[in-house]
Amino acid sequence: MSIYSKLTDTDLAALLTQSNRLAFAEIYDRYKGILFVHAYRRLANSEEAEDVIHDLFINLWNKREDLNIKNHMSGYLYTALRNRIFDVISRKKIESAYMASIDLNLVASAYITDHKVRESELAKIIEKEIAALPEKMREVFLLSRKQNLNHKEIAEKLGISEQTVSKQITRALRILRMRLGIVVYIIYIFKLH
Incomplete structure (x- = not known):
């Protein structure tokens, strides 16, 4: 068990803003499973759920220096995940509409x-x-x-x-x-x- 596993989310967030890779790894290990379950329930597609989680953590790392997580890491991650899920659902609707328009173009x-x-x-x-x-x-x-x-x-x-x-x-x-x-x-x- 690493010392990072004993730290609070607030402590990990503070370390993350300082580009601490081990803090990031602990956040990832702590939340990836539960976030995946949540994403899978909404998207009903394991590959899409994995991609959303992957994108979320890439974004977390890329924006680590600008993070302002004052309360709960879990709340921040769930909100970010929810927004990405909405984006995927929206893109599916756009894709569906686009495919329907392609069908119409083929006919006409x-x-x-x-x-x-x-x-x-x-x-x-x-x-x-x-x-x-x-x-x-x-x-x-x-x-x-x-x-x-x-x-x-x-x-x-x-x-x-x-x-x-x-x-x-x-x-x-x-x-x-x-x-x-x-x-x-x-x-x-x-x-x-």
């Missing part, structure tokens, strides 16, 4: 202009989500997808390991899949190749 080919407008809007949404990726992750992802560099070339260009490149691309794809919905994600990935 006279509306090609409308399709092009939607495609342009979709491209803007995708670009916006790519721009929202953490800086290093975005840089690696863009070098891979836009400049078609392989992992070795990216690693040499950025002075990082190929394994880091691979992890960054995998994480970027997971985040984009979660944020954009699987159908939009697949369309985007196939357009790149």
Whole structure:
């Protein structure tokens, strides 16, 4: 049992704002299970629940220096989780509406202009989500997808390991899949190749 497991949430939050990785690990271990159960109950999909939890903790770490958790870590995490669940549900509705509109466009080919407008809007949404990726992750992802560099070339260009490149691309794809919905994600990935 580590000394961190004996600390209060308030103490862990204070250490987290100081970039203490062990405090972060303790928060993760303390809350990941119960947060997953809560997310799974709402989303009824274990992969989506895992992605939401993963995104929540990435965001917690990325914003650690700006955190202002005065009362309860659990309340903060549940609120952040609830907001992410709402985002997933909202994206599903948008995806469903988008798929319905695609069906209509296939039937009524006279509306090609409308399709092009939607495609342009979709491209803007995708670009916006790519721009929202953490800086290093975005840089690696863009070098891979836009400049078609392989992992070795990216690693040499950025002075990082190929394994880091691979992890960054995998994480970027997971985040984009979660944020954009699987159908939009697949369309985007196939357009790149």
